[in-house]
Amino acid sequence: MIARRLVSLHSRVFLPSLRTMSSIPPPECLFKEMNIPNRQLYGPGPSTMPQAIGSSQAQPLLGHLHPEFVEIMSQVRLGLQYVFKTRNAYTFAVSGTGHAGMEAAILNLAERGETILVAKAGIWGMRAADLGRRLGLKVEVVEVPDGQVVPVSAIEEAAKRVKPAVIFVCHGESSTGIAQPLEGLSKIAHDNGGLLLVDTVASLGGAPFDADALGVDCVYTATQKVLNAPPGLAPISFSDRAMQKIKNRKERVASFYFDALELGNYWGCDGEMRRYHHTAPISSVYALREALAIIAKKGIDTLIQQHIDNAVALYSQLDQAGFKMFVEKKEDRLPCLHTVRVPEGVDWKAVQSSLFAQGIEVAGGLGATTGKIFRIGTFGQNSEPAKTKEVLSKFIQVVKEQSKL
Numbered sequence: 232m233i234a235r236r237l238v239s240l241h242s243r244v245f246l247p248s249l250r251t252m253s254s255i256p257p258p259e260c261l262f263k264e265m266n267i268p269n270r271q272l273y274g275p276g277p278s279t280m281p282q283a284i285g286s287s288q289a290q291p292l293l294g295h296l297h298p299e300f301v302e303i304m305s306q307v308r309l310g311l312q313y314v315f316k317t318r319n320a321y322t323f324a325v326s327g328t329g330h331a332g333m334e335a336a337i338l339n340l341a342e343r344g345e346t347i348l349v350a351k352a353g354i355w356g357m358r359a360a361d362l363g364r365r366l367g368l369k370v371e372v373v374e375v376p377d378g379q380v381v382p383v384s385a386i387e388e389a390a391k392r393v394k395p396a397v398i399f400v401c402h403g404e405s406s407t408g409i410a411q412p413l414e415g416l417s418k419i420a421h422d423n424g425g426l427l428l429v430d431t432v433a434s435l436g437g438a439p440f441d442a443d444a445l446g447v448d449c450v451y452t453a454t455q456k457v458l459n460a461p462p463g464l465a466p467i468s469f470s471d472r473a474m475q476k477i478k479n480r481k482e483r484v485a486s487f488y489f490d491a492l493e494l495g496n497y498w499g500c501d502g503e504m505r506r507y508h509h510t511a512p513i514s515s516v517y518a519l520r521e522a523l524a525i526i527a528k529k530g531i532d533t534l535i536q537q538h539i540d541n542a543v544a545l546y547s548q549l550d551q552a553g554f555k556m557f558v559e560k561k562e563d564r565l566p567c568l569h570t571v572r573v574p575e576g577v578d579w580k581a582v583q584s585s586l587f588a589q590g591i592e593v594a595g596g597l598g599a600t601t602g603k604i605f606r607i608g609t610f611g612q613n614s615e616p617a618k619t620k621e622v623l624s625k626f627i628q629v630v631k632e633q634s635k636l
């Protein structure tokens with residue numbers, strides 16, 4: 232009797248009336264199909280996705296610890312070791328976009344109060360510095376004007392002075408279009424008691440990179456650039472030296488989700504029984520597996536060379552049409568993302584809209600380069616010379632029409 236009264240009191244006090252529940256009508260827009268034009272993505276990413284990668288995502292879901300899925304995860308790890316060029320056991324993919332890779336890397340490699348030395352050549356160095364401050368690190372920045380690379384000698388001088396726990400460099404600075412030289416940086420980091428962290432979000436597969444030969448301690452990338460997969464995973468790799476530091480931290484990593492030891496266990500990197508860590512984005516892992524298979528069949532070095540050859544042809548086509556590249560020294564340019572100065576009097580937004588109308592994306596600048604440059608990404612399959620030539624011809628024509636207005 233008392234129990235029944237309590238139940239009726241509970242429903243009167245806590246349960247919303249039907250009238251309140253139905254006050255928000257279902258959104259009309261959800262009754263219609265989504266509008267997704269078939270656009271060729273020649274911006275700074277995401278890049279155009281091959282059919283095979285898209286279809287892989289439509290495969291049936293598996294559970295995140297089902298044996299067949301675990302086997303796919305192992306294949307992804309091998310594929311990532313192949314593209315990063317590393318034998319690091321702790322090579323896997325963080326769930327999240329490139330930023331998740333950056334956060335996971337910095338969170339794991341440095342402890343509160345330690346110093347991170349950031350080589351800043353554009354917005355991504357700035358982002359790493361900001362993240363370092365948020366995480367309670369001391370941040371030292373060596374910077375250069377946009378369009379230039381950070382001299383190795385400047386990084387060395389700063390490292391000797393501040394003895395950083397981590398040196399951060401962005402290999403492919405997508406806001407300016409430079410390719411940061413990496414040779415000699417791991418020795419500088421190690422000689423000064425620290426680790427080398429490299430962002431290859433915009434460069435992996437599109438510019439020469441060899442994690443083990445360069446002595447890189449942590450490298451991350453993202454799926455939506457040269458890999459031509461959808462955004463959503465951040466492949467990452469930690470060297471044995473980095474893992475040594477992580478295993479001997481004074482404090483546990485302040486994030487469960489990004490803890491390299493937890494993630495490494497789930498991805499099968501530590502040889503122990505896999506524990507549930509989070510529900511992996513299953514379909515995104517299928518897509519990454521497919522993207523890696525495409526690269527394995529082509530060959531990573533062939534893919535990198537294709538980007539380099541394609542870039543040479545692109546420079547010549549733009550030069551003949553009277554355009555100026557933003558990065559003056561050819562050897563400093565990223566072969567998969569090209570930054571072109573917006574010619575005097577041209578409205579870059581109007582150029583972008585006009586190309587959109589033709590089914591092509593080319594982007595403007597980012598951060599300090601907004602309004603100054605166009606960014607043309609020729610990532611992965613977009614780096615086939617015939618495709619690039621066709622897209623560039625349309626770009627050149629639209630800019631020329633604009634400058635006549």
Ligand SMILES: Cc1ncc(COP(=O)(O)O)c(C=O)c1O
Pocket residue numbers: 275276328329330331355401403404405406430431432433453462
């Ligand atoms: C060099 C670089 N690092 C990091 C990021 C961040 O990646 P995401 O947008 O996937 O989080 C980007 C994105 O364009 C990038 O180009």
